[in-house]
Each structure stands twice: as structure tokens, then as C-alpha cells.
Amino acid sequence: MINFFNTLTGKKEAFVPINAGEVKLYTCGPTVYDFAHVGNFRAYIFEDLLKRFLQFMGYKVVHIMNITDIDDKTIRGANAQGVDLNTYTQKYIDAFFKDIDTLNILRADTYPRATEHIPEMVAIVKQLIQKGYAYKKDGSYYFSIAKFPAYGRLSKINLEELQPGQRVDADEYEKETVHDFALWKAKKEGEPFWETEIGPGRPGWHIECSAMSSKYLGETFDIHCGGVDNIFPHHENEIAQSEAASGKKFVDYWLHCHHLIRDGEKMSKSRGNTITIPEILKVKNNPAALRLLLLSTHYRKTLNFSFQALDQAETALERINEFAGKVKYVPYPEGETSQVARILAEADQWFRAGLSDDLNISKAMTALFNLIKKVDVAIARADFKSQDAQKVDLFIRSINTVLGVITPIKSETAVVDTLRHKLNLIPPRVIVADETEMPKITAQQKDKIERRQEARAEKDFAKADQIRDELAAEGILLEDTKDGVRWKAVPIPKKPG
């Protein structure tokens, strides 16, 4: 059974989708007025983990993520640059998708844009007018929260105790009550507008999510995600609009991701302490390590971003990759042992149990590391066979459909018979198990490995070390083991800055 912490009830609850075997998921996407920062992607990675885990557990997931391409900031940005709205937002949309791919985040089924769903929004506003939840003032339409008694249920906010911020009063639009919010904003000088049945203007912020979620997922759907800062007012307002319009429950499970902080402070554009994915990768070019870092703190806990933490994630990931490669590429004797099935069953159980418990990623990672430890011990004792390796490899691939970070390191131990070479019995040679499975290595590089082995046999260590350095600069790492020289292909380290 899968449990999720539901913001609506404030409790962990058993997850039961409306239609068995199918999950309808809506996640709040970016407002494309600037480049998204890591904090934004922490939320998208959490949602990706959620989605991948549901798929792993056999659910079909229909995932919608909106793109807010019209709001105060996009309009301001476009006007400042003297370009039209679409031209302005497109470069941020492109950057967003590029980062999504870099972080190996699965694409949503649809990324509806606000500007392409004006008629759907107008239809909801009309319904709200008709049912008496909306009123018009100076060409704008507002939602009257006094008409919706359940208002505040999600955020647990008691309106009477709310201390309105100063900027509420500074709102340029006329409202009956401060907390009423705009559904539709009347046409204004210097702003894009649409001619509609409810008059010329543009949508308020919240209405797009109500309109687009119901269009693609239905009036009631399973899960709605976002950052905690969306709980109020955005999601509260969505509930009010949608439930007032449809007369039905809007969403069963609300899951909210906590913030990513930097130096103890929330990372946000308004504070100016943001950092983007490309900026991070300029310092440490390892997207999978970044993904692991963002993934490995539980989503309801604040995550403090630092490059030290990124280094730790990278080291941990290398260990996993090393192990995955050892299982996938290294040949073992035919057969199987009895213990590996047991180790795997235990790891599988922990992995599922962990993620089933409100996405407890720590427990899931523990399952993986304990597996690694136990199998490594078995390998060290030569108590590990080829069929064991296949099963472990399969398991790793399976959990990697959820984690999305593992790339087995391809490497091979070259057995060079230096003694026989010295006696001129055979030429030195690098023995490779399966050429097609090997990482990229040139004949020249192989030749160098052989020449280094010759140098070592002749105790010309200066030459041997020089060759090792040359290969390292080319991304081929040499390691002398008791079985021979082992090489692996690694990314060539980049100089920061």
C-alpha cells in the first residue's frame, strides 16, 4: 500500500486513485519570465520521483504540467524589451525543456500554455458568474470568497486572523474584500488582451490551473503537486474556483514540496540568491550527481544546496556506478548462488516499502547501498556467479527507472602476461571480454596501455607514470590490480570557471 502525506488533511493517507491502475497528476509548472533555478527543479524532481515511482508500481500516469506564459512579470519583461509576449517567453520555455532533459526528468504528457487556453478559462469564469461566485468591477471579475465557506481548508488559514500584507492594499484593482482574487483582469494600456464573451482582458493567475487541469484530467482528479509556497493563495484559490464552478471535489491528494535553501535562506528570484542548472554544471559538470542531490532529501524537508553536498552526491553516485558496471560488464563463472536471490528480495522489499511510505527516499537508497555492500562481499569471496550478476543487473535497471541516475561504468581489467612477453613467448595484449560493450578507447590508447605494461615490466616507472598521465588527460583511467591493469573511461575533468 502506498501512503502520501496529504496537505488537505494534514495526515499520511493510503493512496487510492479514482480509477484503479490509473493516476491523474497535475503539477504546477514554471512561469516563464526568467530562467528557472535549482529550487524550481527541486520541485520538478520530486514530482518526477513521484511519477516514476507510481509507474514503477504499475500505475498508468497521466501527467499535465502547465506553463504560465502570461502574468504581470512576463508582461513587464516583454514590455521592457519591446518584444511581444511569445517572443519573450519562448527562450525561457526552451531553456526550461533543456534543463528538464539535462536532469533526466520525464516529460509530462502535455504542457498546456495559459495563452492557448483563454476560451476554457472564460468558460469557467462564466460558470462562476452564473452561480453567483464571481462579481464584476470596472471590467474585471473577482471571486468572492465569502460565498465559498470551505475557503482556507487547504492552507488552514483563518481569514479573520489574516494580517493582510501591505501590497494587498496596493493592488491596482478594485475588490470588495481584500482577499477576493482576480479571475479576469480588464484590458489595460500596454498589456496583451483577448476579446471574449466576458469582455476584453487577460486571465488572473489562478484560473489557468483550474481550466487546464479540468480540460485534461477532468473536474476531479487524483494528485496535484507544487511547492509549499503555492499552498496559499494559489492552490487555495484553485480549489475555490474549481469546486465552486463544478460543484465537485477538485483534487483528492495535495502533495507539496518544501524549499531548497542556500546559505540558510530560501532561494528565490526576489532575493537574488538563485543559481541555475547551467551555472551549477559550469562548476561541476555532472548532471546525474545534481539529480541525485536534489532527489535524495525527502521532499517535505528543506534541502540546503551547496557544492560540498554536490560533491558528496557525486562520490556516492560514482560508487553506485562502479558497482553497476562491475555487475554488468565483468564476467563471472557460470552458475548461481543461493544467497543473491535472498539479498535481492530484501533490497526490493526495502526499496518499495521506503518509497511507498510517502516517498521515503532515504530508505530506498539504503536498500541500494546495503545491496551493494552485500554483493561486494560475495564478489570478494568469489561467491558470485554469472546468473547472480544478471539478476542484480536487472534489479539495478529496474530501480533506476525510478531513480534515473545510474550509468554503469564500463571498464575492463586487461590481463597482460608480462612475464611471458619478456620471454618473447607472446606479444603483450589487452584482453577484452566483448569489444562491442566496451567504452570508447582507441587502438592507440590500447597500444599505450600495452607499452606502459612493458615499461613496468622493465621497471621503467618514469615512463609508465608518464603514459598513465597522458591517458588520464584523455579520460582513460588506469588502475593496477592484482589481476592486471584495469582501465575505465571517465569524463575528462573540466576546469571550473
Added chain:
RNA sequence: GGCGCGGUACCCAAGAGGCUAAGGGAGAGGUCUGCAAAACCUCGAUUCGGCGGUUCGAGUCCGCCCCGCGCCUCCA
């Protein structure tokens, strides 16, 4: 002021009444080795922000206090 989250080893981080307080990183010792690196093995908190209380038994429940953070206004 209201609502909410968190404080567990040098760092990150599980655990939410009872077998020896997961796991990762760093560190120490070891195997291997020309050296190095890597890989692997072993070790590591008598103690969970503080003080009281409940209990046979408390990181875990209750009370008070201290500290950090978020939301209440556009924000993932």
C-alpha cells in the same frame, strides 16, 4: 500576531514508544601495490537542541523553553 516545518556523529540524513540508533560522505586502520589511484574489507553516536513529566521502558508521547527556516504578498 496566526499557520506550518525542522534541530540525530565532523558534514548530509533515516528512525516516531521496546531486539546492538539505518544509509551516504569525510576520516582512521587494513588487503592489494614500484608508486599512485582505484576497488574492496573493518571501525565509528552509552546517545538524539535544553529542562521537566508520563511510562517497567522515550530521538520517539506530554509540557515549557532555546535556536534555525518557511507561508500569511508574486514565488517551486
